[in-house]
Amino acid sequence: MSAATGSAQPRIVIAGGGLAGLSLALALKQALADGVDVVMADPALKRDPHGDKRSYAIAAAARRMLQALGVWGAVAEKAQPILDMVITDSRLQDPVRPTFLTFAGEVDGNEPFAHMVTAGDLTAALLEACRGAGVGLRAEGVKGFAPQAGHTDVTFTGGEVLPAALLVAADGARSRLREQAGIGWISWPYNQSGIVATIAHERDHEGRAVEHFLPSGPFAILPLKPEAQADGRVKHRSSIVWTERSEAVPALLESNPEDLLAELERRFGLQLGKLAFETKPQAHPLSFGVARSFVAERLALLGDAAHVIHPIAGQGLNLGLHDVAALAEIIADAMRLGLDPGGADVLDSYERARRASITAMGIMTDGLNRLFSNDMLPVRLIRDLGLGLVDRMPGLKRFFIREAAGLRDTSPRLLRGEAL
Template sequence: MGQQTGHSDRRIVIAGGGIAGLSLALALKRALGEAYAIVLADPALAAPPRQDNRAYAVAAAARNMLEVLGVWEAVAGSSAAMTEMVVTDSRNPDVVRPVFLTFDGEVEPGQSFAHMVENMALLTALLTACREANVEMRPEGVRGFDAQGETVEITYAGGERIAALLLVAADGARSRLRERAGIGWVGWSYHQSGLVATLSHERPHGGRAVEHFLPSGPFAILPLSDGGKLGHRSSIVWTEREENVAALLSLDEADMLEEIERRFGLELGELALESKVAAMPLGFGVARRFVGDRLALLGDAAHLIHPIAGQGLNLGLKDVAALAEAIVDAARLGLDPGSADVLEAYESARRFDTVAMGAVTDGLNRLFSNDVTPFRLARDFGLGLVDRMPGLKRFFIREAAGLAGEPPRLLRGEAL
């Protein structure tokens, strides 16, 4: 590892103000204080966050990190703990949907394996914390960069050039910075879209999350905090074949609700839409490398997976924890946090886990998004087998919670 350069170049620039970019900026600023300038660059910072209806299953390990960063307290009151996870496999017309697999919601006694948190609440809390921590918030994008030995010269959209030790590309799955670095991308479309909406319902969900595997793809019902027109709320993530999406989105509210009710079921009573249904194309992708010369890819810029297991956000927050730990450990030893050794340590910490999770979600989607009888029989037998093996279920819960193996310190709830 190289020695640090002069104080004027002790700057780390993060391009992209989503949840992963904000979390990294906050983690670095909390650990390094004023010794380093942490810059967050994104044109979206010029305006308040736009309201949307996305919600995330924040795993126990990610919640540990948010607690250490002082953010969890701001969202805990509006979050909903998952107390149970239920998996069914059926067809739309089926009146009875047999439960093949159930998971208890606790990874440890009194500790839920995940909480549902709405995007706006988490984004707002992270923005507030970054401003209070004196992260430099720059409301413009990064247009280009050029690694020059011990620094990287960064060009902002407005033309200004500055030197930094490291550039982090957190600019999404279509990352322009990844392309500019010449880092390849292996991926494909699932020819499916994820339809997302918030529903209110008559009866309480009790913290229960449900994954209905239907022929066109999984239909997930995820518990949100109480409220809404009917007193209780859930988020749905509805996977649908690409060719059906335009017709579904053109439905009026009554017809859309009828389509949702066919998939949602009747257990929670009357339903009402709390938001418009939004659609996002689904695909898989992974960068051929997670790092370049004084460049690190973070979150969706490094990988994109199917939402079938609700792990997309958690995968990005694992990147944050690993990269923050590598940077902070190097900086405290007086070493160059943008050096090749530091970046290689980050890539080796994240690549296998990322590819493994991508393979799992890809395989699950292909196995369950069909109505072929032999596949149905095989997968239902497998689900039933897992349901009768408590040890295996505990293993899956710890994996889903992000606590398996030896996670980075932030994910264990330890400050850097």
């Protein structure tokens, strides 16, 4: 009998049913089976996951993890591999947009360094796998928690209280559980907003991702899987992440459709032919944020509850999935040794495993945004010279592409495609 659960197995409660939370629930249940009771709590579990049309870039290491968890096969046919990437740097009014850096999109043979996946498709696959693995799914939130001797009492919004060995807060950047634990949050705004939308276009993108560095911020074009139409034609599609100064965003989104489309074309270009909005553009303020600690007594922070970075490198979700791989491995190894999954030593190991990597990624993305969202001529000349030099150094380009893919020999086992 476990003191943490009142049952034969230690219980782990995960608050937040996003991609990171679901991945952790599945990884723990697959690794430990009947040795752990995993409970996932999120009111969003009531909704149809396919309604989420957001798109994410899944780096090669994260894809290997999803394959090891047995869910990649369910989304592989709908995923678009990124086959190459082009980086430009110009002003919006410049008549020519020169290419300064190109990356081939393959690592380790023919493996693409990233795939574009719709959030709804991946969420649905993870939910189905969680149900099959025996994860307890509760369509309600976690209201609070109270650490006790040897466990923490988790209170759900419906009023029930369950003892747990560990509570994982995967409840987003405005995490109420992080706040309740008294964990500080270091943050600053960027005075930028990210406008996201799906764009239909006439011509095939051929798997190419493009990042235009403009004075207001990067404008990214990310290829999506083409869709077959009832009339036999193919609809070509891309996702955009349009970074704009926050004060300019309301006027853009409130303008008439023709004017908004014209502004899109100025940034997108006409290389893929006629454009159309397939989804309504939505804007999200951009900021940097990191928790002063990723753990507290019987609590671990996961994903956006622990860190938020600028989307300039497309690493936000991938950082969260790295959290999953590290925490799942640390808990699984500890429990096989008979250790308490919510014990201080286990949580300290998670803190050490993630702190340096997240700090480095935060510094890098913050620096890149400040460097490239800048129209000062000397800065432009220096950064363009740097991009040109990197483009002429194949070894350095391979290093950068492997880093973007998340492929490191020291990565947790799941990110290497190995089962726990």
